[in-house]
Amino acid sequence: MPTQAPIDVFSWPTPNGHKVHIMLEECRLPYVPHPVNIGAGDQFAPAFLKISPNNKIPAITDPDGPDGKPISLFESGAILVYLAGKTGKLMPTGDRARYDVLQWLMFQMGSVGPMLGQAHHFRLYAPEKLPYAIDRYSNEAKRIYGVIDRQLSTSKFIAGKSYSIADIAIFPWLRSWENQGITLTDFPHLKAWFDGIAARPAVQRGVKVMAELRKPLTSDASRDILFGKTQYEKR
Known part of the structure; x- marks a missing residue:
């Protein structure tokens, strides 16, 4: 069987980035991480926009695509489905079980990520404290x-x-539970699951990928890049 060529991973140490890092580690796929510093504006570089037109991380390029040709993908959920299909791992083969997994994946994409992301924003990053928004999220x-x-x-x-x-x-979205106003012991079944996932060696390796590069978001320039007018410039 031919050796798998490394997958190029364009990412940053955020929950969405760590999803893909963990999946690659769990599947034992070779990969090369390429930092996309979203606080510095790397996500707007033309080369990155070619593979991630929504200017969000992560994105991948796999030189060994389904037809033997390179394939690029953006959106972390789509990447997880792709890697599961490529390796035959971490996705059931039976229809009923597969749809169970997909519905919870969509729950993460549609609810967990967006809502917890808003909680992070209004609790930590918004330039003014808005009680309504903080309470809502x-x-x-x-x-x-x-x-x-x-x-x-x-x-x-x-x-x-x-x-x-x-x-x-x-899992990666729940690692910042304190920043979301959560007391983890209030959810005992979730906490037991969380602790079990956190103990997995591949998960521990995955969340360390690029972790040393991420710094607290303190500068006005970085806030503008992530949340201000830079996001909305025509490209």
Whole structure:
């Protein structure tokens, strides 16, 4: 069997970036990480926009695509599905079980990421403290944690008996639970699952990828790049 050529991973140490780092580690796929410093504006570079037109990390280029030709992908959820299909790992083969995984993956993409991201923004990064926004997204964070906790009260993993891309997608977003106004012990089933996922060697390796590069967001220039007019310039 031919050796897999390394996958190029254009990323940054954020929850969405770590999803892909963890998946690559779990699947034991060779990869080369390329830092995209989103606080410095690297995500707007023309070369990056060619593979990630929404100017968001992560994105990948796999020289060994499905037809033997290179393929580039953006959106972390799509990348997880692709890597699961490529390796035959962390996605069930049966239709019912596969749809269970996909619905929880979509829950992460549509609820966990956006809502917890807003909680981070208004609790930590907004230039002024807006009580309505802080309360709204902090309460939504608690609701989402409750949804996950109830699911895990009857299921070992997010989507059933087996560890899958649904667990990989959700876990990195919960690592910042304190910043989201959450007390993790209020959700005992979730906490037991969280501690188990955090102990996995591949997860520990994945969350260390580029971790030393990320610095606290303190400068006005970085805030403008991430949240201000720079985001909305025509390209």
